[in-house]
Amino acid sequence: MSIGGVLGSLVFGTLCDYPRFKRLIVCPGAVLLIGISTSAVTMATRYEWISVYAFAFGLFDGCYEMLLPVITRDLVGVQMVGHAIGALYCLMAFPKTLGPPMAGWIFDVTGRYSVSFYVTCGVAVLAALIMFSLNWIEPVSVAEEREKLLPSEDTKRSRKEVVFT
16 A cells, blocks of 8 residues: 555656646546545455555555645645645544544444445545535636735835945
8 A cells, every 4th residue: 555655646746747637637536536446345355456455545545645735735825725734634634533433333333344445435436526626716826926925026126225334
């Protein structure tokens, strides 16, 4: 899983730097494939197939984890990215903390682990659909942000030079 995660971060990170690869399509696509692979693991009966699942999950999770802060910056801008990522990771902590106990509870109720994987797939597909809806939000323009953050020519000339004698 970790080899897939490193490869996913490197490959998708490099590809998404090119304008032809739209980050707001690639990232939800990775989440969708995480969900599909998670439901498909219930059919894995041999070690080799579980290894393929672990690699695929790591690959797409590496893509997702790497692109999430970049997409957040694209949507909210440089000035608000710290607050947005803090809120995002705070909200992500709840399902990551509650997921394993809920999977155990589902197993206790149903007597099968596969139901937990199917529920996880459903949540991932729902998350991917929500992320696909972000394509209608206009990203913050880099040029506009530069104008706000960097001093203009007028402000550069208005600074008085201090001469020490």
